[in-house]
Amino acid sequence: MSITRRQFLGMTGAAGAAGLVGSSVAQAQEHFTGWPDRYGVLTDLTLCIGCRKCEEACARVNDLPPPEPSPEDKSVFDEIRRTDAQSYTVVNRFPNPDPDKPPVYVKKQCMHCNEPACASACLVSAFSKTPEGAVTYNASVCIGCRYCLMACPFYIPAYEYDKALKPRVMKCTMCHDRVKEEGKLPGCVEVCPVQALTFGKRSDLIRLARERIIRNPDKYIDHIYGEHEVGGTSWMYITGVPFEQLGFNMDLGITPYPEFTRGFLSSVPLVLTLWPVFFTGVYLFSRRRNEIAKEEGDSSHEEEAKS
Amino acid sequence: MTTITGENITFIEWLQDKLFLGMSFKEYFKKLITPFNIIATLILCVGIPIAFVRFTQGLAATTNLTDNNPWGMWIGVDVLCGVALAAGGFTLGSAVYLFGMKEYHPIVRPAVLTGFLGYFFVVIGLCFDLGRPWRLPYPMFVSYGTTSVMFLVGWHVALYLSCQFVEFCPALFEWLGWKKFRKFVVGLTIGATIFGVILSTLHQSALGGLYLLAAKKLHPLWYTPFLPVFFLVSAIIGGMTMVIFESSLTHRVFSHQISLDHKKFDKLTIGLGKAAAMTLMGYFCLKVIGVAHGDHWHLLGTPMGQWFLLEVLGFVLAPCFLLVWAVRQERAGWVRFAAIWTVIGLILNRVNVSMIAFNWNLPDRYVPKWTEFAVTITIITVGVLTFRWIVNRMPILWEHPDYEPEI
Numbered sequence: 001m002s003i004t005r006r007q008f009l010g011m012t013g014a015a016g017a018a019g020l021v022g023s024s025v026a027q028a029q030e031h032f033t034g035w036p037d038r039y040g041v042l043t044d045l046t047l048c049i050g051c052r053k054c055e056e057a058c059a060r061v062n063d064l065p066p067p068e069p070s071p072e073d074k075s076v077f078d079e080i081r082r083t084d085a086q087s088y089t090v091v092n093r094f095p096n097p098d099p100d101k102p103p104v105y106v107k108k109q110c111m112h113c114n115e116p117a118c119a120s121a122c123l124v125s126a127f128s129k130t131p132e133g134a135v136t137y138n139a140s141v142c143i144g145c146r147y148c149l150m151a152c153p154f155y156i157p158a159y160e161y162d163k164a165l166k167p168r169v170m171k172c173t174m175c176h177d178r179v180k181e182e183g184k185l186p187g188c189v190e191v192c193p194v195q196a197l198t199f200g201k202r203s204d205l206i207r208l209a210r211e212r213i214i215r216n217p218d219k220y221i222d223h224i225y226g227e228h229e230v231g232g233t234s235w236m237y238i239t240g241v242p243f244e245q246l247g248f249n250m251d252l253g254i255t256p257y258p259e260f261t262r263g264f265l266s267s268v269p270l271v272l273t274l275w276p277v278f279f280t281g282v283y284l285f286s287r288r289r290n291e292i293a294k295e296e297g298d299s300s301h302e303e304e305a306k307s
Numbered sequence: 308m309t310t311i312t313g314e315n316i317t318f319i320e321w322l323q324d325k326l327f328l329g330m331s332f333k334e335y336f337k338k339l340i341t342p343f344n345i346i347a348t349l350i351l352c353v354g355i356p357i358a359f360v361r362f363t364q365g366l367a368a369t370t371n372l373t374d375n376n377p378w379g380m381w382i383g384v385d386v387l388c389g390v391a392l393a394a395g396g397f398t399l400g401s402a403v404y405l406f407g408m409k410e411y412h413p414i415v416r417p418a419v420l421t422g423f424l425g426y427f428f429v430v431i432g433l434c435f436d437l438g439r440p441w442r443l444p445y446p447m448f449v450s451y452g453t454t455s456v457m458f459l460v461g462w463h464v465a466l467y468l469s470c471q472f473v474e475f476c477p478a479l480f481e482w483l484g485w486k487k488f489r490k491f492v493v494g495l496t497i498g499a500t501i502f503g504v505i506l507s508t509l510h511q512s513a514l515g516g517l518y519l520l521a522a523k524k525l526h527p528l529w530y531t532p533f534l535p536v537f538f539l540v541s542a543i544i545g546g547m548t549m550v551i552f553e554s555s556l557t558h559r560v561f562s563h564q565i566s567l568d569h570k571k572f573d574k575l576t577i578g579l580g581k582a583a584a585m586t587l588m589g590y591f592c593l594k595v596i597g598v599a600h601g602d603h604w605h606l607l608g609t610p611m612g613q614w615f616l617l618e619v620l621g622f623v624l625a626p627c628f629l630l631v632w633a634v635r636q637e638r639a640g641w642v643r644f645a646a647i648w649t650v651i652g653l654i655l656n657r658v659n660v661s662m663i664a665f666n667w668n669l670p671d672r673y674v675p676k677w678t679e680f681a682v683t684i685t686i687i688t689v690g691v692l693t694f695r696w697i698v699n700r701m702p703i704l705w706e707h708p709d710y711e712p713e714i
Binding site: 082083084085117119120121122123124125126141142143144145146147149150151153155157158159160161162163164166167249251252253257258260261263264265268271272275276279280282283286287289290 | 362363364365366367368370372373374375377378401404405406407436437438439440442443445446449450451452453454455456457458459460461497501502504505508509512513516517519520521522523524532535
C-alpha cells in the first residue's frame with residue numbers, strides 16, 4: 001500500500017488530535033521539497049488558439065455537463081470566466097497589447113500546488129497531494145465547510161451550492177485516475193490540437209520551458225509561471241505577453257501557503273502546556289491570599305476579644 | 308417528586324412546577340401572549356420555512372454565496388461574532404473562579420449561560436452553513452486534518468461547549484433538585500474553568516488564524532500575521548462588554564428575581580468597564596502595530612484605509628476614551644452605552660474581515676440575501692427565547708437558598 005504524504009501526516013496527527021501535534025506536523029514539512037517524480041503540465045500560451053476542445057474533453061472524461069455555450073460560440077470570450085461546479089477548466093481571451101497580433105487565450109484550471117493551500121486548510125484531510133503530482137479530493141469525508149475555496153490563492157475550487165444532499169467541492173484532478181490506472185494523458189492534454197499543453201515530469205517540463213525561452217528570447221517572456229509561485233505548482237505556464245496582462249496574479253509570492261499558518265499551529269502546544277500551569281498558579285495564588293486574609297481576620301478578632 | 312420547598316407532589320404537579328412555572332397549562336399559555344412573544348412568533352414563522360428550504364433545496368436557494376465568496380453572513384456574523392460575543396463566559400468565569408474576584412459572583416452564572424447558549428447557537432448557525440452538517444463529527448472521529456486551523460476550531464469549540472455545559476450544570480441540577488449530581492459538577496468547576504480558558508485562548512485566536520490562509524484576498528490593513536492575537540484580544544473585550552450589556556438587560560427585564568441592589572450592580576458594571584477600557588487600549592495599540600509591522604501607512608489614505616480608520620478610531624479608540632471617562636466619573640449608564648458601542652465595533656471588525664475587506668479587489672462582491680438575514684435573526688431569537696426560558700426557571704440570577712455558592 002502506498003501512502004501519500006498527507007495521509008502519513010494525518011496518521012501522525014491522529015495520535016493527539018486535540019492539537020498537540022501541531023508542531024510535529026510543522027516539523028515534518030520543514031525539508032520536504034516535493035515528490036521527486038511528480039508530473040505536471042506545461043501550458044504554452046503562445047500556441048493556444050482558443051478552440052476550447054480542452055473544455056469539451058474535460059467535461060467528457062470527468063462526467064461533467066458539456067461546456068455552455070458550445071466551442072463554436074465565440075461570445076463566450078466577452079467575459080472573463082472562472083472554474084465552477086460544472087467546469088474544471090475554462091479558457092479566457094485577453095487582448096494582445098500588440099494590435100497586429102492575435103489575442104491570447106489562457107486556459108485556467110487547478111494549478112496542483114506542490115504544497116496546496118486547500119490541503120492544509122481541510123479539517124478532514126479530504127485533499128491529497130499525490131506522489132504523481134495531482135491534488136485530489138475525496139468527497140466521502142468532506143463536510144462542506146468550503147475553507148478550501150477560501151484558502152486557494154488561484155480561486156479554483158468550486159462548490160455545488162445547488163445540491164442539498166451531497167454537495168461536493170469541484171476541481172480539476174489532473175485526471176489522476178486516468179493517468180495512474182489507465183496510463184492515459186489528461187483529457188485536455190490528449191485532445192489539444194496544437195500541443196499547447198505538454199504533460200510530463202515536472203522537472204522535465206521546467207527544462208523544456210527554459211529551452212523554449214532560451215531558443216526564442218524574442219517570443220517568450222523570461223518567466224515560468226508556477227515554477228516558484230506559492231512554492232511551485234505542477235501546472236505551469238510560459239507566455240509571450242506579460243503574465244500580469246493575462247489575469248495572472250503576480251503578487252502571490254513564493255511562500256508555500258501552509259507556511260502562513262505554521263507559526264500559529266506551532267504555538268498551540270505551548271498554550272496547551274503552559275496555560276494550565278499559569279492559571280492553576282493564579283487560582284492557588286488567589287486562594288492563598290484569601291486564606292491569609294481570613295487567618296489575619298481571625299487573629300485580629302482574637303486579639304480584640306483578649307483586650 | 309418534591310418541590311423546591313420539599314413538599315411531596317405528583318409527577319403532573321412536578322411538571323407544572325418545572326415547565327409551567329407552577330401555573331396550569333391554560334394560565335401559562337395565556338401569560339405567553341405578550342408583544343415580545345408575538346414578534347418572536349412572527350420571526351419564527353418566516354425563519355422556519357426558510358430553514359426548510361435551506362435543507363431541502365441547498366445553499367444556492369437561500370444564500371448569495373459564490374465560488375469566490377464561499378463564506379457569507381452565516382460565518383461572518385453567526386459564527387465569528389457569535390463566538391467572540393460569547394467570550395463573557397470564560398472571561399467572567401476565570402475572573403471569579405481563578406482570579407478570586409468574588410464580588411462578580413452574582414453575574415457569573417448569567418455570563419456562563421450566555422456563553423453556553425452563544426456557542427450552542429453558533430453550532431446551530433454553522434449547521435446551516437455547512438454543506439453536509441450531519442458530518443459535523445467527522446473531524447473528531449472519522450478523518451483528521453491536523454494541518455488545518457479549522458481542525459483546531461472544530462475540536463476546541465466542541466470541547467469548550469462541553470466545558471460550558473459543565474459550568475452551567477450546577478444551575479440545572481439545583482433546578483431539578485439533584486443534589487448529588489450538583490455536588491459532583493461543582494467539584495469540576497475549577498478544572499472546567501481552567502480547561503475553558505485554554506480552549507478559549509486557542510479557538511478564539513484560531514478563528515483569526517483561519518484568515519491567515521486568505522493572504523492575498525484580505526485587504527493588507529486587516530491581514531497581518533497577528534490576526535490570531537487580534538481575534539483573541541478583541542474577543543475578551545467583546546466578552547466583557549457583552550456581559551455589561553446582557554446584565555443591564557436582564558436586570559431590567561428580570562428585576563423581580565434580582566437581590567443585588569442597584570448601587571452594587573453599578574459598581575460591578577464600572578469594574579467591568581474599567582477592565583474593558585484597559586483591554587481596548589491594548590487592542591488599539593496592537594492594531595497600530597499591525598499597520599506598522601506590514602508598513603501599510605500609505606494605505607490609510609485610500610477609501611479602504613478610511614474605512615479601517617473608522618473601525619479603529621471610531622469603534623475602538625473612541626469607546627475606549629468614553630469608558631475611561633465614564634469609569635472615572637463613576638457613570639454606570641455611560642459605561643453601558645460605551646459597552647454597546649464597543650460590541651457594535653467588534654461586530655464591525657468581524658464583518659470587515661469576513662466580508663468587506665475580504666476580496667476587496669474583486670468585482671464579484673458578496674451581499675447577503677434576505678433569507679440569510681432571516682436565518683440569522685431567527686437563530687438569535689431562538690437564543691433569546693431559550694435564555695429567557697432558562698432564566699425564568701433555573702437559579703441563574705438568584706441564588707438557590709438550599710445550596711452553598713460554588714466558591
